[in-house]
Amino acid sequence: MAERFNIAADHLGLDNGLRDILRTPDREMTVAIPVKMDDGNMRVFTGYRVQHNFSRGPCKGGIRFAPDVNLDEVRALAAWMTWKCAVVDLPFGGGKGGVICDPSVLSQGELERITRRYTTGILDILGPDRDVPAPDVNTNEQTMAWLMDTYSMHVRRTTTAVVTGKPIVLGGSRGRAEATGRGVMITAREALKKIGMRPNQTTVVVQGSGNVGGIGAMLMQREGHKIVSISDQFSAIYNEKGLDMPDVLAYLKANRKLTGYTKAAHVSAAEQLELPCDVLVPAAVENQITSANAQRITAKVIIEGANGPTTAKADQILESKGVLVVPDILANAGGVTVSYFEWVQDRAGFFWTEEDVNTRLERIMVDAFHGVDAMASKYKTSLRIGAYIVAVGRVAAVYKLRGSYA
Numbered sequence: 001m002a003e004r005f006n007i008a009a010d011h012l013g014l015d016n017g018l019r020d021i022l023r024t025p026d027r028e029m030t031v032a033i034p035v036k037m038d039d040g041n042m043r044v045f046t047g048y049r050v051q052h053n054f055s056r057g058p059c060k061g062g063i064r065f066a067p068d069v070n071l072d073e074v075r076a077l078a079a080w081m082t083w084k085c086a087v088v089d090l091p092f093g094g095g096k097g098g099v100i101c102d103p104s105v106l107s108q109g110e111l112e113r114i115t116r117r118y119t120t121g122i123l124d125i126l127g128p129d130r131d132v133p134a135p136d137v138n139t140n141e142q143t144m145a146w147l148m149d150t151y152s153m154h155v156r157r158t159t160t161a162v163v164t165g166k167p168i169v170l171g172g173s174r175g176r177a178e179a180t181g182r183g184v185m186i187t188a189r190e191a192l193k194k195i196g197m198r199p200n201q202t203t204v205v206v207q208g209s210g211n212v213g214g215i216g217a218m219l220m221q222r223e224g225h226k227i228v229s230i231s232d233q234f235s236a237i238y239n240e241k242g243l244d245m246p247d248v249l250a251y252l253k254a255n256r257k258l259t260g261y262t263k264a265a266h267v268s269a270a271e272q273l274e275l276p277c278d279v280l281v282p283a284a285v286e287n288q289i290t291s292a293n294a295q296r297i298t299a300k301v302i303i304e305g306a307n308g309p310t311t312a313k314a315d316q317i318l319e320s321k322g323v324l325v326v327p328d329i330l331a332n333a334g335g336v337t338v339s340y341f342e343w344v345q346d347r348a349g350f351f352w353t354e355e356d357v358n359t360r361l362e363r364i365m366v367d368a369f370h371g372v373d374a375m376a377s378k379y380k381t382s383l384r385i386g387a388y389i390v391a392v393g394r395v396a397a398v399y400k401l402r403g404s405y406a
């Protein structure tokens with residue numbers, strides 16, 4: 001990401017001072033989280049919240065619970081959120097949080113106490129106008145409900161807009177669950193238009209079948225794409241005539257893995273990415289398309305549903321092959337966009353229909369795609385660098401106007 005930021009900053013002609021400002025997190029907080037465990041013993045966990053940049057509005061970004069959380073990772077992810085929010089022009093900066101813990105060995109009660117004490121620790125920097133967290137790895141609607149309740153008890157009023165990704169009954173937004181997959185579907189359609197193809201002329205391979213991959217594949221099938229392959233971490237299934245996505249997702253729901261699905265062939269994870277197809281949607285984990293396999297990718301278009309699925313070296317190979325890569329900060333921004341809608345609805349106290357949400361999401365994603373495409377054409381760069389130029393340019397413009405208060 002640092003490399004991509006530098007290239008965008010070069011194109012924009014940013015001076016070194018401004019580059020330093022944009023690279024440096026605005027605020028970082030590390031908190032001790034003492035928690036009484038179910039066995040009666042006290043344990044102290046460590047939590048972080050990094051606010052990378054709040055020049056355009058409150059920080060936005062998830063909170064993850066994992067044993068390998070560390071400050072460097074949280075910093076990098078917070079910066080990523082700044083650029084993602086700016087690409088789709090949301091009035092937010094980027095933030096990220098994490099707690100070092102292993103949720104697989106913690107009870108619900110312990111998780112609740114960790115969440116509440118972590119929230120109390122970072123309370124002074126949270127708030128609808130300051131920093132609005134969301135779920136991430138190993139956190140969910142329930143975690144967000146605890147966070148919202150803890151914050152509300154401290155400020156002595158119910159404040160739903162302090163966090164997004166909440167259950168609908170607690171101020172969540174309709175359409176949030178499928179927003180990232182919907183954004184993937186929309187950006188795929190716009191990318192194909194650019195190369196003169198229609199969804200019903202294309203075959204699609206999707207890596208990952210969770211919130212992004214599974215829902216994205218379902219929505220893409222409804223648009224007319226032929227989904228020939230989808231995977232989870234255990235198995236990848238392939239049928240060149242096209243998979244029946246509702247059937248695949250029903251199987252996955254019942255069996256929790258794709259292993260044993262009989263209506264398609266099974267291929268290895270490595271083979272899946274190299275299957276013949278027009279569109280490849282990596283929607284699982286990072287670093288999947290690397291210098292080791294990029295040359296053998298057959299897709300004409302790659303839609304990055306996951307964060308960071310393509311390495312910088314692979315990017316160069318794909319560019320030389322003429323593959324159109326729609327970068328993560330654009331392709332998977334549907335989720336944060338509907339999180340923004342959730343915050344807007346909570347603040348207004350007025351809730352939209354799912355149709356309203358989807359129409360507004362569509363407009364933002366389509367505008368963002370074409371804004372990035374125009375920037376990439378102007379500077380003769382890839383869509384990825386075009387997206388960084390849009391994002392870094394928007395944040396830099398704010399600094400130039402606001403100046404530096406001293």
Ligand code: NAD
Pocket residue numbers: 180207208209210211212213231232233234269283284285286305306307332333335336
């Ligand atoms: P998820 O947990 O719902 O699903 C992940 C899927 O990837 C599962 O099918 C899992 O089996 C599969 N998977 C895990 N490891 C794999 C591996 N090594 N090889 C192949 N498949 C593997 O997660 P999600 O919410 O769909 O997120 C997927 C990616 O999208 C992540 O990179 C996430 O950061 C990113 N993302 C998600 C959202 C969102 O709104 N959910 C928004 C932006 C970005």
